[in-house]
Amino acid sequence: MPAQILGTDIEQYLDAHERKSLLRFITCGSVDDGKSSLIGRLLYECQLIFDDQLAALASDSRRYGTRGDALDLALLVDGLSAEREQGITIDVAYRYFSTDRRKFIVADTPGHEQYTRNMVTGASTAEVAVILVDARHGVLTQTRRHTFLVTLLGIRTVVLAINKMDLVDYAEERAEQIAEEYEAFASRLGELDITCIPLSAVHGDNVVARSDRMPWYAGPALLEYLETVEPRRPPGAAPFRMPVQTVLRPDLGFRGFAGPVVRGTVAPGDRVVVLPSGRTSTIDRIVTFDGDLAQAEAGQSITVTLTDEVDVSRGDVLASATEPAAVADQFEVDLVWMSEQEMLPGRSYLIKLGTQLVPGSISKPKYRVNVDNLDRLAATTLGLNDIAVCTLSLDRAVPYDRYADNRELGGFLVIDRLTNDTVAAGMLRLALRRSTNVQWQEVEVTKQARARLAGHQPCVVWFTGLSGAGKSTVANLLERRLHALGCRTYLLDGDNVRHGLNHDLGFTEVDRIENIRRVAEVAALMVDAGLIVLVSLISPYRSDREQARSLVEPTEFCEVFVDTPLAVAESRDPKGLYAKARRGELPNFTGIDSEYQPPLWPEVHLEMTSLAPEEAAERVLLTLRERGVLPS
């Protein structure tokens, strides 16, 4: 920077610098991945290190460094002494550097076990994530974890920085192998823009300038990329939104509403609606210290006046009258628990959403997400760093946007009413339909009443096992027996539901989970209707089956493990699927290239190698009698 300005007109240079853009990004990785070296390198190369800092760095490098007599750039960012680090429970370090084209704000998050809340905090304001991997180790569990967390927070633009290329001889095959593996995993997380950059932070290869040690790499160096990338933003038109922070009344003649434009644009003459009241008005002026504006855009902090005397106060949202924000009081939310005191379902917390502060409570989690493998786990509460899907119920209806559409009106804080601590952060997925003015209808005819009429208790009989294990055969036989006994039954068959209810789903892990979730919900409804529901579904993951179990009463779920060894099932292969899978024509086939997790404590364990199908059905029937589903 200095060398360049010497010869140029400083005024011109500064004018140009005033118009620079700003990019906020997050770096994820551990010290072992060379993250500190990478950030240190960026700061160093952008000449943000002053002489006195450099002198300190040289002496620190000799004392604590790992690079012999050379400068250890990592010490620029993690040189804090141990006692300083102590007790800092949430430590996202923010760092700043700029080039002639852009200013950068880096949220630098550590990769150690406190990672979740730090990373979630850092990612909340970032538009791009730089995820580091060590070229020697490739994609690790933590890489997947970091990627999941940044996408959970809405980042859709990801750089995979394949660091330490010097330690793998700058080998193209290695970089490609890692990139492929990563892209295969990341494709499960939805639409992402992924750029893989092989580099060496220690030697500076492909960090600031392209390295001639990797002539095979045709993409940009990291800094070049960061200077030019346009982060992927929510698609579609963005209607105007402005949460009102304060009402300005300097004198009787002026009433202005101040707040940030968090989405869209606004101009005098625009029709707006005040939410939640629903009153409409028209923007009269956009007033600023520097004069009135003809238009304002997302990112600006403004003050507007309206043409009518409508009631507006802090907490309200001004929104486009043609595309207003929705108003609701119950939501399905992603929740990240950030406190050491655990979440208490049903307890009253304060929810801060936009400029609104509303009392609300959180349901028992629908499920918790294992961030290492995205498994869904049953949970009754949440502890520090847990991530879960829950229902949020507010004491009154509030205007909102879905988080995927608008972070600023879809992200919220959960505040403990006694300590005032921020204990969690959450993201609105969707409003629950019953909240739009539909109260939960208390029904007169209860499940028990229906059961009395039917003469048996309702129940889900869940058959799980490999493809070709005999689930459908046994389930069919059982249904015939139950029907003959006068029971009200229904059979939900995995293949059949894919023709109708779930015809939009494929066989990726995400789709399989959704497939099972829908079947489980339908089964629960049918139990409520008083039926004995037979579900025949491979349902390979334990967590999904546990989820299905959690939807009904403990006595109403009967897990049947149809246990046929893989070799036997494959030799039967009634639908020819194993043969196809072996030929590579059926990816993600359970037992071949996708895992089957057998039940640990099934209600019925059918070892099919020693049981005829009729005997198996009889065993299940017996169990239903023992469990009181059928009168004995």
Add this chain to the structure above:
Amino acid sequence: MLSHLRQLEAESIQIIREAVAESEHPVMLYSVGKDSTVLLHLARKAFYPAKPPFPLLHVDTTWKFQEMYAFRDRAAAEAGMELIVHQNPDALARNINPFTHGSSVHTHIWKTEGLKQALDKYHIDMAFGGARRDEEKSRAKERVFSVRSAQHRWDPKRQRPELWQLYNGRTAPGESVRVFPLSNWTELDVWQYIRAEQIPVVSLYLAAPRPVVERDGMLIMVDDDRLPLAPGEQPVLKSVRFRTLGCYPLSGAVESTASTIVDVIAEMLLTTTSERQGRLIDHDASASMERKKQEGYF
């Protein structure tokens, strides 16, 4: 697309409005320096056409540059804001000064203790400060809203996660929050903004011939007759300016000919020493900022 300066400006205004809305007795700590000056400018923008709904608080040590006092009174009057000046009566009575007591004691009693007294006296529950995260390594992790106990202590365990543009400024009785709207600004951003907005700053930031003496390798300006001179020591007239301003006996000047804001920025782009080097208080101990923060200093 907004430029980086306009984005920083909008973010700071949003923070200022939010902090005021969530507090009952807000105040802006005003130190007359360039960061305070930018902060005051942003506060005026945040509430325009109304006046910022809080007073300025200057925790005075009686040892600031004469020009700073004049500038302070003018700035408050121009903004139409009330100015509270607090001088620690205990420090006044004991005549605490940097020469007899050393920079560390001087700063602690006048500034740290003085600030606590003022916050207690006026029941302040939220105080704006002009600190930036880029000033010092230990500040990189500081929150925008920093919670302080009733004893004004900074407890690392009580600091709250900050996501999106959402800040939690809630306090229990006696507790307070320090809010730093300039957290994401760098020194260069501050100067560029001063240039872009043509904000007047104390002229001590610009080079001019000033009488100085050399102390411990630093150039100290002889601002009044309270600076003890060694036998035979004569102030020399040098073209100097200040990169940071505080108590004049503790503020080191740099030799410079940069007499305009543009010159200052050009010099800064070429300079090779960091801003805080000119502050004597930071040299006492390497972890001194961290300790001062815990004690209640900014």
